[in-house]
Amino acid sequence: MTKPNVTPLLHRNDPQRAPLAGNVKVTREDWLNVALDVLISDGVDQVKVLNIAERMSVSRSSFYWYFKSRQDLLDALLAHWEETNTAILIRHTEAPTKTISEAVLYFFRCFIDPGLFNTRLDFAVRDWARRSGKVRRILDRSDAARTAAIEEMFARHGYDREEAHIRARILYYMQIGYNIADLNETLEERTALAAPYVIGFTGQRATEEEIREHTEYSRQLRSKTHTGSKT
DSSP, X not given: OOOXXXXXXXXTTOTTSOOOOSSOOOOHHHHHHXXXXXXXXXXXXXXXXXXXXXXXXXXXXXXXXXXXXXXHHHHHHHHHHIIIIIHHHHHHHSSXXXXXXXXXXXXXXXXXXXXXXXXXXXXXXXXXXXXXXXHHHHHHHHHHHHHHHHHHHHHHTTOOHXXXXXXXXXXXXXXXXXXXXXXXXXXXXXXXXXXXXXXXXXXXXXXXXXXXXXXXXXXXXXXXXXXXXXX
16 A cells, blocks of 8 residues: 655745745745644634735735635635545545455554644644634534545445444544544554554454554654654
8 A cells, every 4th residue: 555645735934944035926835835834823813814924024915816815715725624634534544455454554544644644734623613614514524524434444344334333433533532632642652552452443453464564654654753853
C-alpha cells in the first residue's frame, strides 16, 4: 500500500522564512494557506482579509483576484478540509487488506502521521461548527461519511452490518477523542499499544508481521520528524 499523494500547502507566513516584502505577487494558494494558519491558531472569527494581508505584508486588493468575498474564502477552507482530512481518511478505509487487523492498523496511520490527517485543522472546524449551523451540517455530513466508510471496512471483513456499524463508531470517535485529549504520550508509546488496541477494536489479534510493519512506519515518522527538527 502506498501513501496517498498529498500536495502540502505552502505557508507563506512561516516564521522560519523571511517575511514577504516589496511588490510580491501572492497566489490564491498563499491566501488560502495563511487563512488556514489563522483558522487553526486563532479561530474563524480572525479569518479576515485585512488580518491575512497583514501577515503576508501585502495589499488586500489582490485577495479579490481570487475570492469574491470573505465568505468565498471560508467556503474554500471548508472545501479544503473535506478534500484533505475527510477524503484521506476514507481512502485509508478502502485500501486492499487481507485482514481486519491490517485494515485497522493502516487506518491508524491517519492519526499518527500529520502529513496525512491534519488534527489541528479538524479541531478548528469542530470549534467553528459550534458557531455556525451551516458548518455544523457540513461537519455532520463529513462525520457520517467517515463512519460509513469505516463501517464498510468492517463489513468487507465479515462483520454483520449491526456490529460493523457499532465498531466503526467506536473506532472513529475514539480516535477523534484520543487526539482531543492531547495525551502526554510519545509516538513510540502510542505505537507500542497498537496490538492490544487492535484486539479491542476488532476482537481479532494482529499478526507479528502486521505489527512489525506498523511499528516500522511509526519509526520512519519519528526519524523524519527528528531530522526535520534539525534543519
